[in-house]
Amino acid sequence: xxxxxxxxxxxxxxxxxxxxxxxxxxxxxxxxxxxxxxxxxxxxxxxxxxxxxxxxxxxxxxxxxxxxxxxxxxxxxxxxxxxxxxxxxxxxxxxxxxxxxxxxxxxxxxxxxxxxxxxxxxxxxxxxxxxxxxxxxxxxxxxxxxxxxxxxxxxxxxxxxxxxxxxxxxxxxxxxxxxxxxxxxxxxxxxxxxxxxxxxxxxxxxxxxxxxxxxxxxxxxxxxxxxxxxxxxxxxxxxxxxxxxxxxxxxxxxxxxxxxxxxxxxxxxxxxxxxxxxxxxxxxxxxxxxxxxxxxxxxxxxxxxxxxxxxxxxxxxxxxxxxxxxxxxxxxxxxxxxxxxxxxxxxxxxxxxxxxxxxxxxxxxx
Numbered sequence: 001x002x003x004x005x006x007x008x009x010x011x012x013x014x015x016x017x018x019x020x021x022x023x024x025x026x027x028x029x030x031x032x033x034x035x036x037x038x039x040x041x042x043x044x045x046x047x048x049x050x051x052x053x054x055x056x057x058x059x060x061x062x063x064x065x066x067x068x069x070x071x072x073x074x075x076x077x078x079x080x081x082x083x084x085x086x087x088x089x090x091x092x093x094x095x096x097x098x099x100x101x102x103x104x105x106x107x108x109x110x111x112x113x114x115x116x117x118x119x120x121x122x123x124x125x126x127x128x129x130x131x132x133x134x135x136x137x138x139x140x141x142x143x144x145x146x147x148x149x150x151x152x153x154x155x156x157x158x159x160x161x162x163x164x165x166x167x168x169x170x171x172x173x174x175x176x177x178x179x180x181x182x183x184x185x186x187x188x189x190x191x192x193x194x195x196x197x198x199x200x201x202x203x204x205x206x207x208x209x210x211x212x213x214x215x216x217x218x219x220x221x222x223x224x225x226x227x228x229x230x231x232x233x234x235x236x237x238x239x240x241x242x243x244x245x246x247x248x249x250x251x252x253x254x255x256x257x258x259x260x261x262x263x264x265x266x267x268x269x270x271x272x273x274x275x276x277x278x279x280x281x282x283x284x285x286x287x288x289x290x291x292x293x294x295x296x297x298x299x300x301x302x303x304x305x306x307x308x309x310x311x312x313x314x315x316x317x318x319x320x321x322x323x324x325x326x327x328x329x330x331x332x333x334x335x336x337x338x339x340x341x342x343x344x345x346x347x348x349x350x351x352x353x354x355x356x357x358x359x360x361x362x363x364x365x366x
Contacts, residue, residue, distance in 0.1 A: 006108045008115045009131050012140035015078075015119040016185035021138060022075065022117040029113055030073040037072055043079030043118065048090035051081035055096040059103055062112055075115040082127055083120035094125075101130045143183035145218070149304035151312045154178050158188060167196040170203035175316060177209045180219035224253065225261030231323050233362045240354050250350030251343050254357075259336050261317070262361070266329035267301060268318035273326055279318045286318065287311040332361040 010022045031037030039061045045051035054076075061074045081087045082097070108114060116135070121128055131137065143150050143157075155178050162169065169177065181191050191213050195204055198212045213219055220243060227236035243253055271277050275297070277289050290298065290311045302310040324332075339357040342348055 006113045007104060007135035009135040009137045010117045011121045013119055014140040014142045014185050017140035018117050018119050021140065022115050026073060026075050026115055031071050040075045040077050043076050045081045045087055048087050048092040051087055051093045052096040055100050059100060062108060062114060071111045073113045073115065077117055079116065079118040080120065082118050082122060084122040088122060097127050101127055104134050145183050149310045150183060151178055154183050161192055165192060165196045168203040170205045173204045173206045173209050176206045177213065179222045180213045182218040221257040224257040228258060228261055228358065228361060229265060229320050231362050236358050237355060241351060244351050250354055253354065254340060262329060262332045262336060264313045264317035265321050265324055266333060268314045268321040269324055269326050269329055272318060272321065283312065283315050286315045335360050
């Protein structure tokens with residue numbers, strides 16, 4: 001059965017985008033000036049019996065017309081029982097969901113529209129497969145920050161959001177913003193609004209971003225790496241000690257903040273020195289130059305889904321990599337390995353291991 005113009009589904013693990021998209025549609029298609037024209041059924045179930053009641057309320061809402069007649073929109077909001085969890089796997093839940101699918105398959109009354117929103121959904125289940133055929137489905141998933149190239153994907157989103165706020169970024173301010181904030185939609189929206197209010201009519205600078213963006217975990221990770229890249233030993237030591245004092249794991253700090261930055265600096269410096277790559281301000285030119293190199297010279301570099309080199313972190317590192325030589329960075333990476341072994345196999349205080357590592361990396365060679 002082909003998708004109808006009556007059923008709309010919004011799925012994905014980016015809860016903020018799912019909810020915003022469903023809310024926007026509900027405002028668009030619900031009857032105006034009719035308080036009975038939109039009926040919202042909360043889909044957050046505590047257990048399978050609760051999920052069954054929610055499905056029953058949804059079916060009842062679909063089949064019950066407003067007291068004064070006219071069109072009606074039913075929104076099953078934030079359903080959590082379509083997921084691969086204990087409630088979703090229950091036979092009681094599955095049976096109730098099957099009854100909802102049967103109703104949708106027969107067809108809704110001509111003057112009823114249905115919106116379904118769910119941040120988690122098991123795509124292997126019959127419900128998802130049926131709804132995908134019956135409804136107009138939109139999926140909003142979070143950008144995976146563990147995958148290479150996530151920064152460029154988020155930057156395109158941030159540009160659009162910033163434009164709506166009449167917010168402009170100066171120089172590398174956008175890069176810093178994305179790397180400090182990450183990919184969480186709600187956090188991005190909140191920090192963009194805060195930054196917009198802070199700068200007013202002028203473009204936001206890197207200093208503005210650092211001054212206003214919340215010190216999230218990802219932001220601190222970026223700041224530690226940035227302090228190392230800029231050879232700011234006092235700042236790097238201070239940030240690391242503060243993170244340890246707040247309960248952060250030393251190995252986590254090493255592997256998330258220090259090793260990736262040292263590796264990117266090494267990749268960048270090696271490309272610049274061996275291939276004479278020009279380090280300008282244009283990322284696209286830099287990425288094209290890197291991807292044009294012989295495959296043997298880039299085989300060790302991280303790659304995106306499309307097979308191209310994930311050049312953006314290397315591009316950022318290249319801007320300030322002239323503070324180091326390739327030999328220094330190779331030594332620094334070896335020192336990181338030694339520090340990892342010491343953290344795992346010895347009883348040394350974690351802060352001493354990281355202090356010694358960062359001091360070794362940033363001290364001038366004798």
